[in-house]
Amino acid sequence: MIELFIGTCMGPNGWSSRSFVYTLQDGEIQYLRGYCNFSAGVGRTGTFIALDILYDQGTDKGSIDVFKCVDELRQRRVNMVQTKRYTTCLPVSIFLTLMSNSGTVSEKNSEDDIYTTAKKTDNKSKNRYDNILAPNEFRPFLLTQVPGCPDYINAVFIPGYLNKFGYILTQTALTSTAVDCCRLVYEQEVKIIVTFQEDGDDDVNILLTHTIPDYLDMSSYLFILIGIYLPEKGSVKLGPFGMTFVADENKRDYIRRGYQLTFQSEKRSVTQLMFKEWPPSSLTPSDPSKMLYFLEEVETLQRQNDDKPILAQCLKDAQRSGLIVVLMDILERLRFDKEVSISLVIRQLKIRRQQIIPNFWSKS
Template identity: 30%
Template sequence: MDYLYDQGKETGNIDIPQCVTNLRAQRVNMVQTASQYRFLYKLMLEMLVLPSQPVTTEQLNGENMELKEQYLDLSTEESLFPDDNTYKSATANENQSKNRSMDILAADNYRPYLSSHIPNTTDYINAVIMPSFKLPTRFIITQTPLEHSFVDFCRLICEKEIELIISFDDSMSEEEKCLPGKNETKSISGIRLTGVSCEPKDGPDFYTRSFDLNLKQKTHRFSQIVYTGWSQPMELPQSPRSFMDLLRHVQNVTRSEVPILVQCLNGADKSGLFVVIWTLLEHVEIHGEVSIPRVVRHLRLRRKQIIPTFDQFKFCADCIALDDANTYANF
């Protein structure tokens, strides 16, 4: 990497095959696998072709004409390199029906594996473990559960000891079939889920519900924050400030490093935006600046369908532009 980077900066050209050949003459088996060799190409693309320097929140204020070019660069990278992830479990016959779309699957390397034994279940759920800047397992993003995958959804909550779920109000009629209302109980396959409370006054665009989940004689309580400012017909949340209010509230009520479960209908577009903006804000907190394309590229390694449109990409910039020392000091 160091050799090729210096070569590229000095001459404007690089020769990866020749570089590997030359260095192998001095150190046998340097670059041992095809994956390592492909990774060199991706590194050089990132370092020499698609450089995206971090910017401060002040620089993101107003119209930023480079945003469109940066978003197109993301698509360029995806067209040059295939997805290296494997999806053997997601495409297995017994698991295919658990995916809302065969275009959005959980990669074997990044999915949570379910271990609790319940008849007629497998270890698969369409969910992906996602990092933030501070924590490698800050989030799990997942789709809204199907009726026949509801038991897996409950297993995930229990096994990962999920304390908080963020849900987007894009399919509430279907979601309400899975999650019971206050003082209601739903039982399936030995699992009992009871609605404990509903507190609709957290904010203008979100409210909180709490549940008791009983699995194998163990009772686990968790909360769900439902965001109502992004309904199904809307391409974007109601406003950057509304979305930042949600983020700030979640940050304030999160007290542990247990993964936060973020769910939307397909487990990618809305939940992905939440994870991206949270991570961007952590970069700003630590360094005072951030590169939106680098963060998106990093998180797309695990779920490539996040930030599916330029409007979402620009929405990220609009949210970060709101971030100032007084209003969002907690981040």
């Protein structure tokens, strides 16, 4: 019996073959002698063969040698893996494929090593929850000098499909980190901030609607304090930064607010998009169609702002904001590749922020 596999996700100018190779590996085609052909038989064909060889190499040895593999293929057929674009994509694709095959990338370092900066004494007050921290490798470093403020903020870079700095996840500002949010927005040239209505959140309601007993230490309620750096009217002054409310527009499913961020003599426009249709007590939005419409609006605005990183912000920094960036990544992949592995996307992003999609489960 002869089986034909047609790869639809590898075009001549842009490609995403890792899911195709992964499917073939699962289909046990590696035990068969196969015939592979894409057009000229050297570019995509060579890349596919190299991916298969490197996959086995990575599985067996735990490391890959891309240049040796390509060189050996070219000794048998000139121009195999024809362009630099294909060559540079090989290690990334192999890494993602091997990662998806093993569930998540294993952590070689202990948790203490990963979060050393977040756990420093000076930074502990900047974490809303002590179990949601920014790993050293993926956090932004704040460079703007503000007295008494280190370079740490509990935030992580989350890659988009085409932009490795496509999104930033961070917690709703604490009173002690509102100025840090301004530093982050300024330094990363953020033009769009996605937030959620949180006045119905149980954590916030404890502070807003209940009197805290005298016998309880107020510091134990640090995680529910809200710092204001996006005022609903007027302006706020935070260190060397000023944030001034300009105008708002109440849309069907969200509120759009415009702000002017000032630093020294420089002025920048910032837009806040606050999604309204997500009950704080629910893990998911009340109406998925409204969420998709909102994401379309966010994408449109992002394209109008030179694809600068989107700052997604919620109380727990992972659940609602995390779902937003997962969905946007999935939609981006669908738009370019016409297919997507949802579980693979979630696994990739959970490397940066483990609490993203907290009820996600996959076999190891």
